[in-house]
Amino acid sequence: MRNILITGGAGFIGSHVVRLFVNNYSEYNIVNLDALTYAGNLENLKDIEALSNYTFIKGDICDYNFIKEVFAKYSIDAVIHLAAESHVDRSIKNPFAFAQTNIMGTLNLLEAAKNSWNNDFENKLFYHISTDEVYGSLGDKGLFTENTPYDPHSPYSASKASSDHFVRAFYDTYGLPIVISNCSNNYGSYQFPEKLIPLFINNICNNKPLPVYGKGENIRDWLFVNDHARAIDVIFHKGKLGETYNIGGFNEWKNIDLIKVLIKTVDKILGREEGASEKLISYVKDRAGHDYRYAIDSTKLKEELGWEPSLQFEEGIEKTVKWYLDNNAWVDNVTSGDYQKYYKEMYE
Numbered sequence: 001m002r003n004i005l006i007t008g009g010a011g012f013i014g015s016h017v018v019r020l021f022v023n024n025y026s027e028y029n030i031v032n033l034d035a036l037t038y039a040g041n042l043e044n045l046k047d048i049e050a051l052s053n054y055t056f057i058k059g060d061i062c063d064y065n066f067i068k069e070v071f072a073k074y075s076i077d078a079v080i081h082l083a084a085e086s087h088v089d090r091s092i093k094n095p096f097a098f099a100q101t102n103i104m105g106t107l108n109l110l111e112a113a114k115n116s117w118n119n120d121f122e123n124k125l126f127y128h129i130s131t132d133e134v135y136g137s138l139g140d141k142g143l144f145t146e147n148t149p150y151d152p153h154s155p156y157s158a159s160k161a162s163s164d165h166f167v168r169a170f171y172d173t174y175g176l177p178i179v180i181s182n183c184s185n186n187y188g189s190y191q192f193p194e195k196l197i198p199l200f201i202n203n204i205c206n207n208k209p210l211p212v213y214g215k216g217e218n219i220r221d222w223l224f225v226n227d228h229a230r231a232i233d234v235i236f237h238k239g240k241l242g243e244t245y246n247i248g249g250f251n252e253w254k255n256i257d258l259i260k261v262l263i264k265t266v267d268k269i270l271g272r273e274e275g276a277s278e279k280l281i282s283y284v285k286d287r288a289g290h291d292y293r294y295a296i297d298s299t300k301l302k303e304e305l306g307w308e309p310s311l312q313f314e315e316g317i318e319k320t321v322k323w324y325l326d327n328n329a330w331v332d333n334v335t336s337g338d339y340q341k342y343y344k345e346m347y348e
């Protein structure tokens, strides 16, 4: 048996990773540690919560003594670290929370792993999940490779860049066995509706304005979340220690074009006239420091570890829209209470 600590497993990507590992590896004990912030939701894992190789612990990665106890109690052999504050707009309003969780929380986990493993690093691994935003912003040409210099612009990406540096520093200084992956924008089920795709699907359904930042010309590179989880599985098992792997689907979209695809897909499923919801598009003030373009070169992951995305974007978007429409109760649950306050502060 291997005891694997997955942090942030009640969040969007984390819940897909936990589900994949619990279902596919009965020989692993999966310990999901999550603080259940606004972004964490145990409803995301209802289907696997009763399985015998799964344990949930509520707790904060910023509490070092607690993390130390978790390593000792569960004899943790490997960590897949996803817990983070993840929304750029929130980082602009409250950067402290991002430094606290993303930098100090990661440092706590590294220190707890180092001390618990006590130089016996055989079969141990600290896998840190990062983002393409650490590389900064591209012009119209070029792709981020694993050698692109870090150039973060938002408090969120600055905190993720800092955590990546700490992870590499623990490899160089203490020999802690680490691996890092930097992924592009994810979409799919269970994403909190503060991020573009679930927010806009929900607003189109409810005939609410669609707040497009600036001119809608920024470009993102979208990957279906299940493909990210599959990449994490491959890197966890086959990744080379000390290495970084970029994850992306070579799937760039200008925001406004993507929004039109969302409108078309939702309108079609709801039986509305084609393009009826385009009237909801509302151009609003741009995000401060808005990165123009992200685009990932994931050639290394394909050539060295054999991973490729499994899904075409059109298919992924249709599946995703259907999931949000079929899961009204989940959407209603996460958009009640504090979400309303957040929405007012951010958009009204």
Ligand code: NAD
Pocket: 007, 008, 009, 010, 011, 012, 013, 014, 033, 034, 035, 036, 037, 038, 039, 040, 041, 059, 060, 061, 062, 081, 082, 083, 084, 085, 086, 087, 101, 105, 129, 130, 131, 132, 160, 182, 183, 184, 185, 186, 187, 192
């Ligand atoms: P999310 O916001 O949906 O989930 C984050 C999870 O972390 C939540 O369950 C939350 O409760 C938990 N958490 C937050 N603070 C915590 C703390 N102090 N202690 C313990 N748990 C805490 O985020 P996500 O979109 O699933 O992203 C997961 C990871 O993947 C993050 O590290 C993010 O930087 C990275 N990432 C995200 C994307 C994306 O498109 N969403 C792309 C690339 C990388």
Ligand code: DAU
Pocket: 086, 087, 088, 089, 130, 131, 132, 133, 183, 184, 185, 186, 194, 195, 196, 197, 199, 211, 212, 213, 214, 216, 218, 219, 220, 255, 287, 294
């Ligand atoms: O690239 C990976 C990153 O992708 C992850 O590290 C982050 O955790 C994740 O949140 C995401 O960051 P973005 O800022 O790219 O995602 P977001 O969904 O917030 O925004 C996508 C684009 O849509 C961006 O150009 C801003 C724009 N946007 C977003 C919102 C929420 C709007 O125009 N209007 C909006 O209301």
